[in-house]
Amino acid sequence: MRHRRIGLSIYAIILVCCFCGLVIALFSYQEPTGQLGAIYLSRAPSETGAANIVTAIYLNYRLYDTLFEILIFSVAVLGVRFYLSDYREKEIVEKIPESQIVRTSADLFFPPIFLIGIYLTLSGHLSPGGGFSGGVVAGTALLLCAVALGANTVGKRFYEPTLRWLEWGVLLVVLSLPLLPIVVGRLPFTGLLPPGTMGKVISGGSIPIYNLLIGIKVFIGTWVIIHYFMRHRGEV
Amino acid sequence: MLMIAGVIVAVILFGIGLLGMIFRRDLIIKLLSLGLVNGSVMLCLVSLGSRADGIAPIIRGPGNADYVNPLPQALVLSAIVINFAILALALVFVMLLVEHYHSTDSQRIEHEIKREREL
Numbered sequence: 308m309r310h311r312r313i314g315l316s317i318y319a320i321i322l323v324c325c326f327c328g329l330v331i332a333l334f335s336y337q338e339p340t341g342q343l344g345a346i347y348l349s350r351a352p353s354e355t356g357a358a359n360i361v362t363a364i365y366l367n368y369r370l371y372d373t374l375f376e377i378l379i380f381s382v383a384v385l386g387v388r389f390y391l392s393d394y395r396e397k398e399i400v401e402k403i404p405e406s407q408i409v410r411t412s413a414d415l416f417f418p419p420i421f422l423i424g425i426y427l428t429l430s431g432h433l434s435p436g437g438g439f440s441g442g443v444v445a446g447t448a449l450l451l452c453a454v455a456l457g458a459n460t461v462g463k464r465f466y467e468p469t470l471r472w473l474e475w476g477v478l479l480v481v482l483s484l485p486l487l488p489i490v491v492g493r494l495p496f497t498g499l500l501p502p503g504t505m506g507k508v509i510s511g512g513s514i515p516i517y518n519l520l521i522g523i524k525v526f527i528g529t530w531v532i533i534h535y536f537m538r539h540r541g542e543v
Numbered sequence: 544m545l546m547i548a549g550v551i552v553a554v555i556l557f558g559i560g561l562l563g564m565i566f567r568r569d570l571i572i573k574l575l576s577l578g579l580v581n582g583s584v585m586l587c588l589v590s591l592g593s594r595a596d597g598i599a600p601i602i603r604g605p606g607n608a609d610y611v612n613p614l615p616q617a618l619v620l621s622a623i624v625i626n627f628a629i630l631a632l633a634l635v636f637v638m639l640l641v642e643h644y645h646s647t648d649s650q651r652i653e654h655e656i657k658r659e660r661e662l
Contacts, residue, residue, distance in 0.1 A: 319561045344612030360600040364617040383628030
């Protein structure tokens, strides 16, 4: 056991050195302010029509990466569901003792938080936000509800059984949407819609569509993870 | 200056997280350390893309303002999502182990597994 620990710590030191070396290499071989970033900054507004350059990169230039990222997220959600369905389910989810403060604040805050999630999702091409963050915010709103009302009550209303179909349907749409432009006779991935004028609500080509779909996917995924953890741990 | 400070902090956090993953025996703390390592890598990438007096890469109007490099931020976004997915899945595995062995101590779990094999 002792030898193993010494070996592991040497390994850790080498890893940290490699990390430092990589950083130094990044500094010395490429200008940290990056020419590639400058190219994106100058070309993205006219080519994609999105004011948020980060969104333009991950939903237009590097859409391929993002699609597989969504796939990884889906596989993780599937894994949580698969492994927890074998797990002994606690009989009753203990209800949190009725607290007027929690109940009232959940009633008060649920609609605005959910609305902020939708806003973040739909305005990802104009301002900070996007599908991932918006979906997580909306999922957190449901968590607040679950804390106030109990996981089972919210689970009955939100989860079974529609969301399951919606989740996989959205995944199918997200993964098949990049191929749709081929049917219309345009370039695949992002050629479906014209970029439009930068700064308008409807602009950015297909970026808002992807943002919306990713938002729904992440929202459902977050809720499934939270819900399964609550149901199988037996507490919030 | 901001960039150098960010990278130095990132390397320190990386080291702390790595040592935590190796030397702490509690599985939950190992997972927290993994999160720390992930966060340090994100910090390193974002601070590599930063520049003095740079503003967020969201274009408000014509003209060349000092925008920071948007590319590392787009990469970090993927890292955040995958970190979330990994942590959720790993917590499930920890839950299964705890259900079976009633402990989050990794050495004790290894010991129990060894004993089970001998039986």
